Amino acid sequence: MSVTGHTSRPPSIRDVATAAGVSYQTVSRVINDHPSVRPSTRERVLATIAELGFRRSAAAHALASGRTRALTVLSANTTLYGYAAILQGIEEAARAASFAVGISVLEVSDGTDGADDAVRRAVETAADAAGGLIVIAYDPGGVRALTAVPARVPMVGVVETPAEPPGPGSPWVWTDDRAAARDATRHLLDLGHRTVHYVSIPSSTHTGQRTAGWRDALRAAGAPEPAPLAGSWDPASGHAAGRRLARDPDVTAILCGNDDLALGVLRALHEAGRAVPGEVSVVGFDDAPHSAYTTPSLTTVRLDFAGLGRAAFALLHSVIEQDAPVDPHPVSTPELVVRESAGPPGGRDPALR
Amino acid sequence: MSVTGHTSRPPSIRDVATAAGVSYQTVSRVINDHPSVRPSTRERVLATIAELGFRRSAAAHALASGRTRALTVLSANTTLYGYAAILQGIEEAARAASFAVGISVLEVSDGTDGADDAVRRAVETAADAAGGLIVIAYDPGGVRALTAVPARVPMVGVVETPAEPPGPGSPWVWTDDRAAARDATRHLLDLGHRTVHYVSIPSSTHTGQRTAGWRDALRAAGAPEPAPLAGSWDPASGHAAGRRLARDPDVTAILCGNDDLALGVLRALHEAGRAVPGEVSVVGFDDAPHSAYTTPSLTTVRLDFAGLGRAAFALLHSVIEQDAPVDPHPVSTPELVVRESAGPPGGRDPALR
């Protein structure tokens, strides 16, 4: 196809211009879809571009135009299902808009000042490369990053349900996980449980919105409010929490901050010889891919992470383009998925009650 | 801190130079760690940089130097554990070397020419933005991307075990999953099973190296070679395969191409009332985070995905810098993790045999 003699340097707009017999400014107009180019000229330039295999230099474009068509997402983890799915959604939307997406993972933050520094460094580095930032702020590291972003750089945060309605200046997206936690808890209460215990994920806020939703439901029902057990993200910490809960014969219902935690709880209950859902009911959060296939399969709350990612990109895009100022808003409503792991208390056979 | 009057445009090296009383070339030398700068000058410039909050423009640097300090990883999915963990490893190593990492997901390829086009577009877009490419080629889309990368762009592939030793011109990294499949199969055979059935992941090659390793072990033992069942990546397809296998009373041992598949198989066996490992043994692949917590917990093969990602970056880095030509090589040896899902055939209590 391209029969250029030497394989040296990739063709520039000047090479295209020469080959097409126009000035390089005209080539610039063509690749930028500028209206004032005669159709025949445009055709010729386009043909030459294809023939030479020209591709605009992203660096030169960014330098000259001041705009980057790139964003980077700041995240504490890419391996957790929710985070990975959000990333997938962002990437999908970004690709459709021909934005490049970078990923920068926040180092594990241990709450010390050193962690703050690391976050700040990550934010700065990311801000350099990108035209905009999306920070996933489900955890302390992410929240710190959120506040460390300089005002000049376009940013949107994927956050937990805000405790109070954010002002119009807060470019945030979220799913209403507080309501979701409330629904999940109520589901358990409606099944007849006296109260519901909670194993929490690390939270971005002091209390955490999932925790708050769980408490909302308990209070509304006048149920006792046991202290939540602080978990991490992984099954191992769910397992540890589950062992403690398994020892207490009064525990008949457990809500978990995510499905991995729930898996660990399920395992601990199994090891302790407590039947699920016969003796103890367990409900998870997220509807991770494996949750439909565990034994028992997991009743959980489905969150549209990919949709959240797409919404985050859309918001960022409009912030960058400064079209309409988009108000922050919940993106979708979580949905309770009822499976096998939760049932009425005290009966081995829920169907008989 | 920074008491610049106007918040307009970020400071450039010229601003720094003026403030520090040097030429902007000297500033350039300082930020590039060029040796020939008088220490006192360096100090002064560094102080000014900090004071003004100067950050080098990535675009200008890339344009002027021709080098990008950025890579993008091409992957079919960011949500599958293995892929996500590789990405995590790449990012970790890249961050340490202050490389930015981009992610571009290959659209689902259906084997048609349209898919080829999509892959080609993705490759070109990614190649534009980045100084180098890492393609995860565990699936047909990835393999196609691997071959679609223009020769001029630095690239390394994360691949299945190559069928034959690759030449020195092939910048590939892999874990020896063929040997791993062989070991896992042998483990089952050694337990006393007459043969081992296999549920495969979609493969990059016609046969697939995990499939080949499984077959190796069967042949070496003189065991029958049942036809492998083609699975996808997800538990649902494992479940479908598991239902078929559950109907055959001769099936006593099943190897799965990944842990998600194995989870689906476990579930299908449970639904069919076949005890694991009492009647049927199941072995997975990958050691995903949840595999230690299912019931029964999963015997599987642990692969060091993060290490693979770090190695991929190291290779790419050396390709870009053109230091020593690094030979392609397996990065680590997989390790069989024995848990509960596999045992001797025909006995409900393995300990009694």
Next chain:
DNA sequence: CTGAAAGCGCTTACAG
């Protein structure tokens, strides 16, 4: 509709 000029913020030889 199209061309000539200046400039984006750096780096890279080249002088001194």
Next chain:
DNA sequence: CTGAAAGCGCTTACAG
């Protein structure tokens, strides 16, 4: 050790 010049490949007004 440090400065002046040219250039990386584009875009953005400004002319015509």
